[in-house]
Amino acid sequence: MDLFAIKQKSKESLKDYLRRFNQGAQEVPAAPSEVLVSAFSQGLIEGDFFRSLIKKPPENFDMLMTRADKYIHVEEAQSARRINADSSSHGGPESTACSGCPKRASPATSTAQKAGARTSG
Template sequence: MVLANIQQGEKESLRSYTNRFFAAAAEMEDVNPTVAIPNYRRGLISGDLSKSLQLVKPKSFPELMARASQFMLLEDTGNGAPDV
């Protein structure tokens, strides 16, 4: 599967999209974070996480996951965006 083709569904949770994206990335060999991270952002529904990733671009998968995790927790609890 090509990471650029993975898109967040209109009503799909951030957690579900993130899990699908990283599961697909794990199946690929030699995934380059400098290519994969922008694909993750482009696949997101426009929102707070997408804006956050545009303003402060993560440089690694762990950094991306840490940021996404903050927003997933807020989505799970129904709160707004975290201070980034």
């Protein structure tokens, strides 16, 4: 297995790339730590983690993994935030409905409509 052939895909998360890389690295058990660091780094797409590794190269693959774990947590938090933002923009309690969403009466509006219906009859 050529570890330098393992590349992060454009939309692939750091977590998924790390998993694929580690699977490949298991096929090369005698690979020195420096080779693992180099191959992993060269396969990364440009981003915050890539820039971090360029600014301060890890001393060994274990250090790279520790740093990668921190960036994975950031990616997952950002992803969860986007999911929450997307769901709240589609009918969440503090959202405005998007143009494709059905219109809902707000609780205040429906209460006022009910009160008006009772007094008008």
